[in-house]
Amino acid sequence: MRAGRHFLQIPGPTNVPDRVLRAIAQPTIDHRGPDFAELALDVLRRIKPVFGTSGPVVIYPSSGTGAWEAALVNTLSPGDHVLAFETGHFATLWRDMAEGLGLVVDFVPGDWRHGVDPAVVAERLAADTRHRIAAVMVVHNETSTGVTSRVPEIRAAIDRADHPALLLVDTISSLGSIDYRHDEWGVDVTISCSQKGLMLPPGLGFNAISEKALAAAEGARLPKSYWNWAPFLEANERGYYPYTPPTNLLYGLREALALLESEGLPAVFARHDRHAAATRAAVRGWGLEVLCADEREHSSALTAVLLDEEHDANKVRQIILDRFDMSLGAGLGKVSGRVFRIGHLGDFNDLTLAGTLSGVQMGLELAGVPVDPGGIRAALEVLRA
Numbered sequence: 001m002r003a004g005r006h007f008l009q010i011p012g013p014t015n016v017p018d019r020v021l022r023a024i025a026q027p028t029i030d031h032r033g034p035d036f037a038e039l040a041l042d043v044l045r046r047i048k049p050v051f052g053t054s055g056p057v058v059i060y061p062s063s064g065t066g067a068w069e070a071a072l073v074n075t076l077s078p079g080d081h082v083l084a085f086e087t088g089h090f091a092t093l094w095r096d097m098a099e100g101l102g103l104v105v106d107f108v109p110g111d112w113r114h115g116v117d118p119a120v121v122a123e124r125l126a127a128d129t130r131h132r133i134a135a136v137m138v139v140h141n142e143t144s145t146g147v148t149s150r151v152p153e154i155r156a157a158i159d160r161a162d163h164p165a166l167l168l169v170d171t172i173s174s175l176g177s178i179d180y181r182h183d184e185w186g187v188d189v190t191i192s193c194s195q196k197g198l199m200l201p202p203g204l205g206f207n208a209i210s211e212k213a214l215a216a217a218e219g220a221r222l223p224k225s226y227w228n229w230a231p232f233l234e235a236n237e238r239g240y241y242p243y244t245p246p247t248n249l250l251y252g253l254r255e256a257l258a259l260l261e262s263e264g265l266p267a268v269f270a271r272h273d274r275h276a277a278a279t280r281a282a283v284r285g286w287g288l289e290v291l292c293a294d295e296r297e298h299s300s301a302l303t304a305v306l307l308d309e310e311h312d313a314n315k316v317r318q319i320i321l322d323r324f325d326m327s328l329g330a331g332l333g334k335v336s337g338r339v340f341r342i343g344h345l346g347d348f349n350d351l352t353l354a355g356t357l358s359g360v361q362m363g364l365e366l367a368g369v370p371v372d373p374g375g376i377r378a379a380l381e382v383l384r385a
C-alpha cells in the first residue's frame with residue numbers, strides 16, 4: 001500500500017469523485033419497485049442535455065463496445081455497406097466489429113495523426129450514386145491518438161452530397177468533456193459509456209437515438225436480442241428495464257449528472273480545453289511532439305505524446321508508475337511503444353494537472369529522454385493566465 005492517492009491519468013477509466021462513490025454505495029433496491037422507476041426516469045431525463053438531445057437515450061449495463069454493437073445491430077442489415085475511417089485503434093476495432101457482424105466496410109486509411117477528413121466523406125458519398133452506403137461511422141475523439149474529428153463538418157459533407165446514410169458517432173472519450181450536440185449536429189446514433197467524462201466506473205453503455213435511426217430500426221435485420229432498442233424504449237417509458245438494471249451505477253450516474261449540472265456544461269468544456277492547452281504547452285516546452293498533427297483537431301480529453309525511435313514510451317510509463325504511482329495511457333496498436341497518453345478528463349483540476357505534468361517531466365528525465373525542464377513552467381503559465 002502506497003501513501004497518498006494513485007494518479008489515474010489514463011484517458012479512462014477516470015478518477016471517480018468521492019460523492020459519486022458514496023452514491024454508488026447505497027443499498028441495491030427492487031428494480032421493479034417505485035423507487036427504481038423514480039431513479040430511472042430521473043437519469044433518463046437528465047442524461048439528455050449531456051448528449052444535446054431531446055430524443056431517447058438507452059442506458060445498457062455494458063462497456064462502450066456493447067454500445068457500439070447496439071448502434072450497428074439496431075440500424076443495419078446483413079450486407080449493408082458502411083463508411084469508416086482509420087483514425088486510430090478504436091476506429092479500427094469498430095471496423096472489425098462491423099465486419100464481424102456481416103457489414104461491408106469501406107475503410108478509409110489514415111495516418112493516426114488526423115481525424116476524419118470531411119472532404120473525403122463528401123467525395124465517397126458523392127461517388128455512391130446508388131446510395132449503397134447505409135451508415136457513416138465516426139469516432140469523435142480517438143482515444144488512441146488524442147485527435148478529435150469535426151462532426152459538424154462531417155454532417156455538412158453528408159448533407160452536401162445529399163446522401164441518406166445514417167451518421168453513427170462514438171463519443172466514448174468525449175461525452176461530458178468536449179462540446180457535443182447530438183440533435184444540432186444531426187447525428188443518428190451517439191455511442192458512449194460511463195468511465196470517462198461521466199466520471200463513473202466502467203459498466204454503463206449509452207445510445208442516443210434520432211428519429212431517423214428509430215425509423216431505420218424498424219427495417220434493420222442484423223440479429224439482436226440483448227441490444228434490441230425496442231423493449232428498452234418500451235420499458236423505459238415507465239422507468240423500468242427489460243432485464244435487471246445496473247442499479248448502483250445509476251445511483252452514481254444521478255450524482256455525476258448533478259456534478260455536471262452544477263458546474264454547467266459550457267464551463268466543463270472550457271475547463272477541459274484549458275487543461276489540454278496547458279498540457280500541449282508542456283509537451284512543446286519539453287521539446288517533444290504532440291501526436292495530433294492538425295491544430296483544429298487537438299483533443300481536450302487527452303494528449304498523446306510522440307517519442308523518437310530511440311526512446312520507449314512504455315519504459316517511461318513504467319518508471320512513472322514505479323516511482324510516482326501514476327498510470328498513463330499506453331500507445332495502442334500501430335503506435336505501441338512510440339507514444340504515451342496523458343488523460344486530462346473528468347474529475348480534474350489545475351493542481352491535478354500540475355501534479356500530473358510534474359510526474360511526466362520527472363519520468364522523462366529518469367528515462368533519459370532529453371527534455372527541456374521549461375515544459376512545466378510553460379504549462380503553469382497557461383494555468384495561471
Ligand code: PLP
Pocket residue numbers: 012063064065066090139141142143144170172173193202
Ligand atoms: N471507443 C473509444 C473511443 C474508446 O476510447 C474505447 C475505450 O477506451 C472504446 C471505444 C471501447 O470501450 P470499452 O472499452 O468501454 O468497451
